[in-house]
Amino acid sequence: MRVAVPSDGGFDGKAVPLDMAGGIAIAEIGPDGVKEIKVIKPGENAAGELKREGVELVLTPEIPEELALKFTKLGIMVLTGVSGKVKEVIMLALKGTVKNAFKAGLGMAKMGRDVVTRKL
Numbered sequence: 001m002r003v004a005v006p007s008d009g010g011f012d013g014k015a016v017p018l019d020m021a022g023g024i025a026i027a028e029i030g031p032d033g034v035k036e037i038k039v040i041k042p043g044e045n046a047a048g049e050l051k052r053e054g055v056e057l058v059l060t061p062e063i064p065e066e067l068a069l070k071f072t073k074l075g076i077m078v079l080t081g082v083s084g085k086v087k088e089v090i091m092l093a094l095k096g097t098v099k100n101a102f103k104a105g106l107g108m109a110k111m112g113r114d115v116v117t118r119k120l
Contacts, residue, residue, distance in 0.1 A: 007039070
């Protein structure tokens with residue numbers, strides 16, 4: 001699964017909201033762990049850019065509802081409420097914290113303070 005985290009400093013930075021990001025870190029999560037793919041500059045159409053990169057999940061502290069809907073219309077899931085360094089945030093997905101939330105099959109599923117959005 002390819003995940004993206006808006007960041008203030010690539011893979012060594014902190015997760016930040018997309019509108020504050022200097023870059024978006026993209027990683028591949030698989031049975032062998034995390035593989036850093038690349039960091040891209042956010043543009044006018046971040047949702048389309050991430051779709052072209054094969055991203056399936058965006059992990060971000062917060063996101064406007066309108067932008068979250070753009071991601072979900074493209075089949076990209078969004079998890080909000082994350083904080084910390086990009087590598088730590090990606091480990092949430094690797095450990096299955098994110099994957100387990102999606103098993104509920106809900107459009108919006110609350111995990112504590114986090115909200116998971118998925119394509120309906």
